[in-house]
């Protein structure tokens with residue numbers, strides 16, 4: 002039977018099938034379909050297999066091997082390939098495509114016809130043709146057809162092509178032969194392909210990986226290390242594993258583009274001029290920061306424009322900045338003992354926030370050219386240099402002197418700017434009748450350990466000397482230290498001295514107008530006789546008791562109570578006398594009138610009666626509405642003017658009741674007027690009247706130009722002076738004192754419910770009892786069913802609706818915190834539930850940045866769990882007035898506390914966090930844990946020393962988050978200080 006049956010048909014079909022069927026991970030060692038010339042394969046015996054080479058339509062040869070001796074028994078026909086080089090392969094794949102005829106389809110062949118053939122190979126290094134010896138060949142497999150020629154019912158023959166692949170290996174010699182043994186089948190072998198597999202060259206994660214041959218053992222992978230593309234650097238060693246099938250597996254590590262280069266389609270391209278990339282990584286190039294430029298490609302840093310600089314620690318991503326302009330509006334306030342200088346920040350901070358001030362004191366005579374530095378006598382609080390607040394207190398200045406203070410603003414790049422730096426100067430004369438110098442200091446007697454001195458009283462104008470200060474030191478150790486003591490009389494016995502030692506003394510006087518300068522220095526020697534010691538000690542005791550006991554005790558007590566903030570006792574004990582003095586201090590303070598009692602409008606059977614009693618009816622024609630300023634629960638809030646006949650026109654805010662409101666809404670709306678109408682206080686929003694007899698129903702109140710306090714603070718972040726802030730707090734407290742004196746409990750005291758006028762006077766508004774709470778978007782339902790503004794409300798009011806003036810005091814503490822943080826949201830994004838839990842656990846809001854210790858301590862008192870321990874509004878008003886009268890008491894800031902020797906107060910009330918993670922969790926800043934760790938802050942101790950700059954450098958860019966973290970760091974510092982002092986460790 003002819004083996005050429007259908008051969009042509011097969012060939013055409015296969016040409017189509019084989020086209021482009023190679024894979025990129027296969028390296029072809031032999032492909033009979035692509036061999037152009039004769040194949041040259043050998044057949045044994047020669048008449049066994051037939052080699053047929055035909056040309057396709059493109060004139061390419063098609064090699065086919067056929068055998069079909071199915072009628073004859075005992076067939077043993079061999080076909081042998083040429084020598085095939087194995088190249089890099091350890092294991093090769095042999096792919097055979099063939100057709101095999103089904104014996105059943107051929108009549109009369111049973112017994113002789115076979116349906117399989119055998120595949121053999123032989124390894125050898127010899128590439129030249131070796132003699133064929135079947136016994137040298139190793140069998141790979143018996144190959145059977147999956148499909149064969151079959152015949153349909155209609156007698157049509159259908160072509161079936163088989164593809165079989167066999168693995169051969171390991172192959173160790175340089176090459177091999179393949180052999181095909183036919184034992185009596187009808188076969189057409191249409192292609193033989195021999196290949197091995199490799200993992201092909203590839204580019205992954207900016208690293209290249211070379212062609213790699215897999216291991217023989219299919220279960221083990223080849224680890225391949227990648228090489229970074231140009232201008233890229235290893236982040237983690239880039240690796241891939243080459244699998245047995247020639248697939249790359251498990252990519253590990255990567256390369257990232259170097260500084261000045263950015264990634265695009267797997268390569269690193271240089272940044273364009275005007276762009277830069279400061280860090281290695283797969284970020285994009287960025288535009289040069291403000292006030293910087295680059296004309297080069299591939300820049301990692303932009304240069305600063307002329308006049309702009311980068312400080313050493315400024316990141317390259319930061320805008321270039323310049324030194325600040327000088328401070329503005331320097332003012333002073335002087336009393337008998339202290340000179341308070343205050344100024345406004347420079348109009349141009351140079352683009353930086355690390356602003357500080359240096360104060361230099363000069364004494365100038367009549368010729369302003371001949372000034373000299375003030376010398377070491379003056380004391381500056383907190384310090385003369387590196388001030389972070391725009392104020393300083395000067396102590397120990399001499400009376401009858403002219404001081405010129407030069408104040409310069411500095412920032413992180415001041416050193417790089419030009420010199421001399423511009424300053425703001427102010428001259429202060431202390432010529433307010435201060436004491437003149439004391440007369441000559443004489444030695445009355447000396448013992449081995451003491452010296453008695455006396456001097457002439459200074460010539461007084463009309464102020465009495467309060468006391469004298471004697472400063473003395475060992476002559477030989479002048480530079481090391483000095484001591485001082487005080488006496489009320491013009492004599493003193495200085496005890497505790499060394500025998501036979503020279504001491505230098507100088508004395509100054511203090512009157513209500515301040516200190517005199519120190520008188521001339523005198524030098525006296527102690528005696529060498531020990532017998533007078535007992536007498537000395539007796540005298541010293543008297544002096545210490547009289548001088549130190551009388552004056553210093555007062556000073557220490559005052560400082561103790563101001564600074565440690567144990568103000569409740571203090572407030573109660575001291576406020577009565579302060580009350581008397583405050584009228585002198587606060588201009589325009591009006592003593593409270595006789596206090597009335599508040600009457601609940603609900604006590605009236607007919608609520609309209611309450612409105613009529615407490616609110617004036619206004620004729621709507623007197624009202625001129627100008628514009629809508631907001632939306633209230635019942636309708637729009639407008640601004641406009643009110644001009645009752647014969648009276649001057651005043652600006653007003655008009656709350657309207659929207660049309661279509663039902664009777665109960667009208668009643669609720671007017672209830673606020675019935676409440677407000679009962680109040681008359683400069684810090685309570687004033688009701689001008691109501692319109693009830695025509696539509697729309699209106700409530701007319703005084704106009705508050707700056708709107709509500711919370712939005713006002715947010716708009717003026719960090720722009721108010723400490724005295725302005727405390728003044729606003731005092732106003733709110735005064736309004737609340739008035740309300741509590743009248744027996745009215747507000748229940749919704751919060752910055753959003755305070756209005757501010759153009760003079761920054763704060764007035765309490767939003768009255769209406771439970772309705773207020775329904776109205777307040779902050780109010781949330783509690784487990785007991787009420788609706789309560791959780792963050793502002795005391796624990797007892799939340800837990801069992803125990804509202805009282807004491808719960809208003811708690812809310813007032815929160816308002817203080819809102820004010821001192823310029824409208825930050827109390828407890829930030831903590832959930833209401835977390836707020837309640839943390840309060841129960843003793844957590845209290847930390848001091849906002851720049852908050853004086855005295856104010857934070859007052860807040861903490863307002864947040865005492867036991868409500869009877871909280872201060873009353875009357876105490877709060879008095880305390881704040883005292884602070885206003887003594888601005889220096891506002892100078893110690895919570896962040897400066899470490900430098901103070903006193904105990905940090907009630908910090909033990911705060912939870913002690915154990916890890917940085919716990920701490921960040923507690924302030925809801927968990928997202929920065931990695932930033933802190935990456936920046937090397939691994940202990941709370943190291944965190945407690947961080948400045949705001951350090952916090953920024955860790956990558957905290959949002960101002961609100963910086964604030965929150967810095968406030969908490971201040972608290973942390975106090976805790977650590979407390980731990981050190983008490984020895985209490987977690």
Ligand code: ACK
Nearest residue numbers: 630631632638654703704705708709712
């Ligand atoms: O924050 P604001 O500007 O101040 O927006 C709200 C808005 O109306 C809705 O309550 C403002 N507002 C309320 N009462 C007065 C008032 N007496 N004077 C000025 N603005 C007011 C408030």
